Amino acid sequence: MAGWYGPHSFASAYPEPPELFIEQACQTNGDGSFRARAGRTRGFYCGFRMWTCWSFQ
Structure with a gap:
């Protein structure tokens, strides 16, 4: 995960x-x-209580 x-x-x-x-x-x-920005993304969220991650497009 990088950003x-x-x-x-x-x-x-x-x-x-x-x-x-x-x-x-x-x-x-x-x-x-870092190589490049990931295309078609509006960021990502991580909630570490349950180690859940979402990517927003």
């Missing part, structure tokens, strides 16, 4: 349950470095 955390991104803080929204998903190279 750009910008002004429309969100991360929760204790004592709230851990949540993360990244506004731009990115593709990566084999070494983990």
Whole structure:
């Protein structure tokens, strides 16, 4: 999972349950470095309580 955390991104803080929204998903190279923005995405959300992730298109 890789992306750009910008002004429309969100991360929760204790004592709230851990949540993360990244506004731009990115593709990566084999070494983990960023390659390009993932096409047709509006970001992705991860709720770590149940390790659930969604990609928004």
